[in-house]
Amino acid sequence: MGRVLAMAVTAGSGTxxxxxxxxxxxxxxxxxxxKGKATGASTARAKRSERRDDLxxxxxxxxxxxxxxxxxxxxxxxxxxxxxxxxxEQVASVEQGRRPAKEAFTEAAERALDxxxxxxxxxxxxxxxxxxxxxxxxxxxxxxxxCRYSFDPLLVxxxxxxxxxxxxxxxxxxxxxxxxxxxxxxxxxxxxQRLLRREAVLNLSFIxxxxxxxxxxxxxxxxxxxxxxLLAIGQLGNVEIQIMPSYxxxxxxxxxxxxxxxxxxxxxxAYVESQDIGQVVSEASTVSRLTMRYGKxxxxxxxxxESTRFIKELIGDR
Numbered sequence: 187m188g189r190v191l192a193m194a195v196t197a198g199s200g201t202x203x204x205x206x207x208x209x210x211x212x213x214x215x216x217x218x219x220x221k222g223k224a225t226g227a228s229t230a231r232a233k234r235s236e237r238r239d240d241l242x243x244x245x246x247x248x249x250x251x252x253x254x255x256x257x258x259x260x261x262x263x264x265x266x267x268x269x270x271x272x273x274x275e276q277v278a279s280v281e282q283g284r285r286p287a288k289e290a291f292t293e294a295a296e297r298a299l300d301x302x303x304x305x306x307x308x309x310x311x312x313x314x315x316x317x318x319x320x321x322x323x324x325x326x327x328x329x330x331x332x333c334r335y336s337f338d339p340l341l342v343x344x345x346x347x348x349x350x351x352x353x354x355x356x357x358x359x360x361x362x363x364x365x366x367x368x369x370x371x372x373x374x375x376x377x378x379q380r381l382l383r384r385e386a387v388l389n390l391s392f393i394x395x396x397x398x399x400x401x402x403x404x405x406x407x408x409x410x411x412x413x414x415x416l417l418a419i420g421q422l423g424n425v426e427i428q429i430m431p432s433y434x435x436x437x438x439x440x441x442x443x444x445x446x447x448x449x450x451x452x453x454x455x456a457y458v459e460s461q462d463i464g465q466v467v468s469e470a471s472t473v474s475r476l477t478m479r480y481g482k483x484x485x486x487x488x489x490x491x492e493s494t495r496f497i498k499e500l501i502g503d504r
Contacts, residue, residue, distance in 0.1 A: 242315035246283030248308050253281045255299040270294035286312050288373060316374030324457045324466045325378065327449065331388055334381075334447040335480050337439045339395035339430070341403070342412060344375050345382060346392060346419055346427075351412045352376070354404030382422065386450075390425045393439070393480075393487050396432045399500055413501045420494060428487040429496050437486050438479040446477050 256266050263281070267274040270291060279285035287295070292305050292312075299305075310329070317325050328334065336343050342351060352375045356368045363371070381388050394416075402409050420427045430439060445457040456467045456476045467473060488496060 241283045242286075244308060244311045244315050245286050248287060248305065248312055249281045249283040251308075252287075252295060252299070252301075252305060255295075255301050255304070256281075259299055261299075266295070266298060269298035286316055286370065286373070289313075289377070313374060313377035316370050316377065321464060324445075324455075324464070327455055327466065328378075328381065328447065330449050330451075331381075331447040332450050332452070333389040333391075334445060335391040335393075335477075336443070336445040337393045337430075337480060337483055338398060338443045339439055340398050340401070340443070342394060342398055342416070343392050345379055345390070346394075346416060347375060348408070348412050348415045349376060350408045351403055354408055358403075382419065382425065387424050391484070392425070392427045393430055393483050394427065395430050395439070396496075399429065399497065410501060413497050416497055417494065417501075420490070426490055427493060428484065428490060429493040430483065430487045434486050437483065439483050444476055444480075446473060446480055 256263070261269070263277050264274045267277045270277070271294060272291060276285065276291075280287050280291065287305075287309070289309055292309050295301065296303070296305050314322055314325055336345075341355065344352070347355070349372060352372050353368065356363055356371045382390070399409075399413065403412070416427055419425055430437070442458060442460045444459075446454065447456075448454050453468070454470070454473045454477070456473045458465050458467065458476075487493070
């Protein structure tokens with residue numbers, strides 16, 4: 187399938203509907219048994235190291251940085267917690283790298299600690315580390331995209347999902363995710379949606395299968411909110427949303443969801459995902475075939491006005 191930049195197990199289905207954060211890293215220190223008896227201090231260091239092995243490095247680095255700023259400002263954790271509007275337990279988790287900082291936390295901490303942008307500059311990397319490791323390569327490419335085209339037959343694209351819809355997707359994952367994993371996956375998905383309104387305009391085209399909008403994810407209220415959200419996002423000048431009607435019969439999209447994108451350097455990549463497997467592909471002939479198929483799908487889908495009317499009809503039926 188061409189040169190694969192990244193391939194691994196994902197959770198959830200649908201293009202861009204990344205889920206589980208498999209971050210296994212093996213033995214971080216790479217050392218075998220040591221000679222002699224370990225001291226209490228070395229044992230404690232080893233245990234601390236083991237606890238941090240599965241934490242993204244950028245979360246740990248961010249935590250150390252915010253602790254440095256807090257101590258320089260001569261603030262206790264409780265005082266910083268009061269200043270940023272979070273609990274002292276949440277501040278401690280961020281400082282220890284156990285929990286990623288949300289954008290709102292970073293903005294408040296920047297003001298409280300007069301960090302001069304040192305924390306804010308790390309936010310994109312903090313958010314990126316919330317995504318599955320296999321998906322991070324594509325997400326990084328996505329950040330530098332000029333245009334992005336996606337086809338999703340069964341689920342709404344991750345860039346278009348509401349918080350409630352995304353939460354329902356992750357809550358239904360098998361095997362079941364913990365509450366913390368669900369929360370971090372939802373945060374990662376919502377953070378990616380900054381692409382919709384970034385300063386360097388990203389041109390986006392979405393084709394969504396009719397079945398994805400008729401299938402109730404969550405409950406009727408969640409779906410109604412999701413449909414209204416599609417109408418709102420469709421009003422953005424850089425976004426086009428089309429619906430593929432089910433009566434079209436066989437078409438190239440039935441082979442599965444995919445994304446094609448072009449970077450600011452005019453390099454083209456594709457991303458395909460099916461049954462918990464995701465791949466980023468850069469081999470020119472494969473990307474060309476997927477681009478051709480996307481053009482065919484656009485011609486078969488309802489146009490933008492027809493798609494808008496269909497979404498409004500679905501809202502009226504709920």
